[in-house]
Amino acid sequence: xxxxxxxxxxxxxxxxxxxxxxxxxxxxxxxxxxxxxxxxxxxxxxxxxxxxxxxxxxxxxxxxxxxxxxxxxxxxxxxxxxxxxxxxxxxxxxxxxxxxxxxxxxxxxxxxxxxxxxxxxxxxxxxxxxxxxxxxxxxxxxxxxxxxxxxxxxxxxxxxxxxxxxxxxxxxxxxxxxxxxxxxxxxxxxxxxxxxxxxxxxxxxxxxxxxxxxxxx
Numbered sequence: 666x667x668x669x670x671x672x673x674x675x676x677x678x679x680x681x682x683x684x685x686x687x688x689x690x691x692x693x694x695x696x697x698x699x700x701x702x703x704x705x706x707x708x709x710x711x712x713x714x715x716x717x718x719x720x721x722x723x724x725x726x727x728x729x730x731x732x733x734x735x736x737x738x739x740x741x742x743x744x745x746x747x748x749x750x751x752x753x754x755x756x757x758x759x760x761x762x763x764x765x766x767x768x769x770x771x772x773x774x775x776x777x778x779x780x781x782x783x784x785x786x787x788x789x790x791x792x793x794x795x796x797x798x799x800x801x802x803x804x805x806x807x808x809x810x811x812x813x814x815x816x817x818x819x820x821x822x823x824x825x826x827x828x829x830x831x832x833x834x835x836x837x838x839x840x841x842x843x844x845x846x847x848x849x850x851x852x853x854x855x856x857x858x859x860x861x862x863x864x865x866x867x868x869x870x871x872x873x874x875x876x877x878x879x880x881x882x
Contacts, residue, residue, distance in 0.1 A: 672751060677727055679759055682708045684721040691718035692775045692800065692882050693767065697791075698723060699782025699807075701732055701740030707781075713873040717882050720771065724763055726787075727756060743787040753790060760791045775800035777880060781868060782837075786810040793818050801826040801880055804857070806835055806866050808846045815853035827857035828879065830872060832864040 682704045694714055698707040704725035711721040726741040744752035778799045780788025785807025792802060793814050802825055831843050847859060860879070862872045
């Protein structure tokens with residue numbers, strides 16, 4: 666007697682939310698949410714971007730679950746340790762397919778990529794999976810995953826504006842952790858601009874306003 670694992674490809678419908686400015690769309694920011702978040706709530710935090718003419722697109726992770734128990738609030742995630750590589754392949758196919766659609770929808774405006782918390786690892790792997798010319802790469806309260814292809818992507822980062830944003834009271838990143846992560850990145854040849862702010866593991870309007878100015882929007 667033996668158990669064999671099979672991977673069977675089936676259809677999955679994803680939720681993607683768009684926050685559009687009232688006037689001219691000057692740029693697009695694809696924002697990747699963190700663990701336990703839903704895109705329809707996550708995207709509301711980006712109103713300061715929309716006020717500056719940045720359309721925000723928030724794709725939702727393909728895995729949903731009850732946050733506590735068997736009912737109540739629902740969250741989404743991008744992957745867990747269970748069948749990890751397959752989940753990564755699935756969300757990369759999903760996000761790359763979405764990108765093709767977004768380019769048709771929004772045209773030739775600049776595209777920025779932002780990953781928040783767990784979404785930073787997803788955004789990093791997505792970035793490395795294709796050669797799309799992003800206008801900037803932003804990790805907000807997040808870091809590159811250990812499996813990121815630094816050597817293969819180092820040349821792209823030489824000319825690409827990149828940013829690390831951390832609050833001074835982030836429960837997942839104390840000062841020692843932030844210092845060690847930035848030093849680790851420097852060893853890998855990646856030197857994003859570090860932006861610090863007052864606050865915890867969350868997205869704040871004032872931080873987004875400052876970031877929009879950094880992005881030249």
